[in-house]
Amino acid sequence: MNVLVTGGSGSGKSAFAEKVIHALCPSEKLYLATMLCRDRESEIRIQRHRQMRAGRHFITLDCPKQLPSAPVPRGASVLLEDLPNLLANEMYEDGHPDNLLTDLRQLAGICSNLVIVTGEIFSDGIAYDSSTQEYIRRLAHLNCTLASFFDCTVEVLCGIPVPLRGTLPFPV
Amino acid sequence: MKLYIGGTAQGQLDIARTENPDAELFPDFHLLIRRLIENGKDVPASLQDFCLQHPDAVIVSDEIGCGIVPMDSIEREWRQTTGRALCMIAARSVQVTRVTCGIGQRIK
Structure with missing residues (x-):
């Protein structure tokens, strides 16, 4: 099953x-971590997420860009966190943002279960520089395209899951 | 406790007042969180106290976490801490309503 999870900062x-990927696959699963650790703030963030995942049988693979380079075996259950980071790395760290959608489709084809965390960054009314506008446009396009073929898309608001499309086969 | 959230000026305050005419109401909760951060307070601990002191409060807040992550670290912290604070309030609330275009959508 493919599930897209979106929401704002701290949502x-x-x-x-x-919880969703753990419910889909309680045994061993992969965590594709996209965040580059560059300062104390990201270190704290990464640490916090590690603690959240502890005891749930996650194997962490660092994958800041180039999804196909991650050794994901066929039939794996994968949590990819998160798409805004991955896109930023592909765009601003010498990557290939044009390949991202194809790479994501390929990953979805390999996995038994794929949960992707993305973000709602589209509602602050600020006109940014052209590069940031391009980033926003690309992320919006990825979100819309993934949602169109994923089984289920959920927005999380104040910790409450609000289904946008499809339904999960279990209560979370 | 009840929570009403929405983007700026989406009508969450009006709906909260109409639905809870006699309640102790806390508008602009996101600004309260900002003041806590600026005064160097422990936000989760302050919120615990707040919830104990005002178990029947109606909280009204703007959703501020749906934009590009700001360059400024205080702005970043404010958005994230407000988001987490609202998760905490929502978990303790009997009712959570999201308001868009003046329309309330009960999500809890």
């Missing part, structure tokens, strides 16, 4: 996504 989307 509880990560905790929810972790």
Whole structure:
């Protein structure tokens, strides 16, 4: 099953996504971590997420860009966290943002279960520089396209899951 | 406890007042969180106290976490801490309503 989880900053989307993949696959599963550790703030963030995942049989693979380079075996259950980071790395760290959608489709084809955490970054009314506008447009396009073929898309608000499309086969 | 959230000026305050005419109401909760951060307070601990002191409060807040992550670290912290604070309030609330275009959508 493919599930797209979206939400704003601090909305509880990560905790929810972790529950979903754990419900889909209680045994061993992969966590594709996209965040580059560059400062104390990201270190604290990474640490916090590690603690949240502890005891749930996650194997962490670092994958800041180039999804196909991650050794994901066929039939795996995967939590990819998160798409806004992955896109930023592909765009601003010498990556290939044009390949991202194809790479994501391929990953979805390999996995038995794939949960992707994305973000709601589209509602602050600020006109950014052209590069940031391009980033927003690309992320919006990825979100819309993934939602169109994923089984289920959920927005998390204040820690409460609100289904946008499809339904999960279990209560989370 | 009840929570009403929405983007800026979406009508969450009006709906909260109409539905809870006699309640102790806390508008602009996101600004209260900002003041706590600016005064160097432990936000989760302050919120615990707040919830104990005001178990029947009606909280009204703007949703501020749905934009590009800001460059400024205080702005970043404010958005994230407000998001987490609202998760905490929502978990303790008997009712959570999201308001868009003046329309309330009960999500809990």
